Every structure is written in C-alpha cells, then in structure tokens.
Amino acid sequence: GAVVSQHPSWVICKSGTSVKIECRSLDFQATTMFWYRQFPKQSLMLMATSNEGSKATYEQGVEKDKFLINHASLTLSTLTVTSAHPEDSSFYICSASPPRTIVPYEQYFGPGTRLTVT
Amino acid sequence: AQSVTQLGSHVSVSEGALVLLRCNYSSSVPPYLFWYVQYPNQGLQLLLKYTSAATLVKGINGFEAEFKKSETSFHLTKPSAHMSDAAEYFCAVSDLGRADGLTFGKGTHLIIQP
Numbered sequence: 001g002a003v004v005s006q007h008p009s010w011v012i013c014k015s016g017t018s019v020k021i022e023c024r025s026l027d028f029q030a031t032t033m034f035w036y037r038q039f040p041k042q043s044l045m046l047m048a049t050s051n052e053g054s055k056a057t058y059e060q061g062v063e064k065d066k067f068l069i070n071h072a073s074l075t076l077s078t079l080t081v082t083s084a085h086p087e088d089s090s091f092y093i094c095s096a097s098p099p100r101t102i103v104p105y106e107q108y109f110g111p112g113t114r115l116t117v118t
Numbered sequence: 119a120q121s122v123t124q125l126g127s128h129v130s131v132s133e134g135a136l137v138l139l140r141c142n143y144s145s146s147v148p149p150y151l152f153w154y155v156q157y158p159n160q161g162l163q164l165l166l167k168y169t170s171a172a173t174l175v176k177g178i179n180g181f182e183a184e185f186k187k188s189e190t191s192f193h194l195t196k197p198s199a200h201m202s203d204a205a206e207y208f209c210a211v212s213d214l215g216r217a218d219g220l221t222f223g224k225g226t227h228l229i230i231q232p
Contacts, residue, residue: 004161006161032218034219042224042225043208043222044162044208044220044222046220046221049219059219093162095162097218105150105169105212105218106164106167107164107220108164110161111160112161114159
C-alpha cells in the first residue's frame with residue numbers, strides 16, 4: 001500500500017518549452033502533496049505544498065509563475081515547469097500525505113522525474 | 119526555522135560492521151524526525167520516524183535511531199552492515215508550520231566495503 005507514482009520518469013525538453021510532471025497517489029487519498037527538487041548529489045529542497053482544491057504554498061525563492069502546481073483531486077497533483085531553461089534541469093520528487101487521522105506525520109514519496117533542459 | 123545537520127557526507131564501513139550515521143537537528147518546537155534511504159535514481163523510502171513516542175525507534179532493514187533531546191540528535195544505527203545497505207541516507211525534520219513539509223539534511227552516502 002501507499003504507492004505514489006510519477007510520470008514521466010525522465011523527460012528532455014528544449015529551452016523555452018513547458019513540461020508537465022504528474023504525481024499520483026495510487027491507493028490512498030492525499031490531502032496534501034509536496035514537491036521537492038534535488039540537484040545532483042545534493043539534498044531535497046521543498047518547493048511547494050499543495051492541498052486539494054487550494055492554491056499551492058510556495059517556499060521562499062521558488063517562482064510560482066514558473067513552477068505551476070495544480071492539485072486537482074485527492075489523488076493527482078501536477079507540476080508544470082514553464083519556459084524551461086537549462087538551470088531548471090534537476091530531479092523533481094513529489095510526495096503525498098494521507099489525512100493525519102489515518103497516518104499522522106507521514107509522506108510517501110514518488111520515484112522522481114529527471115528533467116533535462118537542452 | 120528548522121535545520122538538520124548530517125555529519126559526514128560519506129561514511130565507509132566493512133560488511134558486518136556497525137553502521138552509525140549522525141544527525142543533529144535544530145527546532146523551536148518538539149520535532150518529528152525521520153530517516154529516509156535513497157537508492158540511485160529512485161525516490162525516498164522511509165526507514166523510521168520519531169513522533170514523540172518512544173525515544174528508541176526501530177525501523178525497517180534492521181535500522182534503529184535514538185532521539186536524544188539533550189543532544190538534539192537522532193543518529194541512525196545498524197549492528198551489522200550488509201552490502202545492500204549501500205545508498206544515500208537522509209535525515210529530515212518535519213515542519214508543522216508547513217503542513218509537515220520536510221527539511222532535509224544534506225545526506226550521507228554509505229559505502230560498504232566487502
């Protein structure tokens with residue numbers, strides 16, 4: 001149980017284009033989803049937190065107009081990198097939390113999406 | 119703001135030896151602490167978590183960690199290392215102010231020598 005999937009697992013796009021990454025909780029409803037970014041050989045940095053049906057809360061320094069997050073349902077959140085540039089190349093990882101009343105203080109992580117912008 | 123410090127970006131141990139990965143945290147509120155493992159090009163897998171219950175927490179794959187408030191530490195241990203334990207390990211603290219968004223340490227790469 002508690003499986004989170006991401007699609008695609010890797011994507012290459014040209015500079016200036018947009019790319020969408022999907023994050024799905026497969027066997028539970030996620031009231032909250034998180035998006036992290038991981039640079040090579042570095043730690044994960046929280047980019048934003050999203051709750052179903054609400055606007056995402058972005059961390060300081062993360063451009064909300066560049067990284068569009070949509071949490072349309074309790075099992076799906078999407079991250080769209082708009083007008084991508086080579087510096088956006090990274091490993092993007094999502095996580096999903098079930099309601100605290102079910103499993104408190106736990107996040108289940110997706111396998112990540114490797115984005116390369118050429 | 120909360121922070122996590124992992125001492126040692128790389129730790130090398132022999133197969134069968136004790137594994138000790140260090141984690142110190144800074145938090146203005148009682149923390150919830152986690153250890154995750156990441157294998158190459160994969161997401162994170164939860165090893166164990168501390169959420170204000172027992173200070174000695176047992177996790178999967180024979181790992182355990184002890185919460186020591188006086189030392190602000192949450193070190194990860196395993197009595198006997200296996201080759202399959204080679205991976206990246208991350209300590210993290212939960213920030214309740216960010217709806218449980220996690221602050222991660224920089225990670226420790228565990229190398230197992232045969």
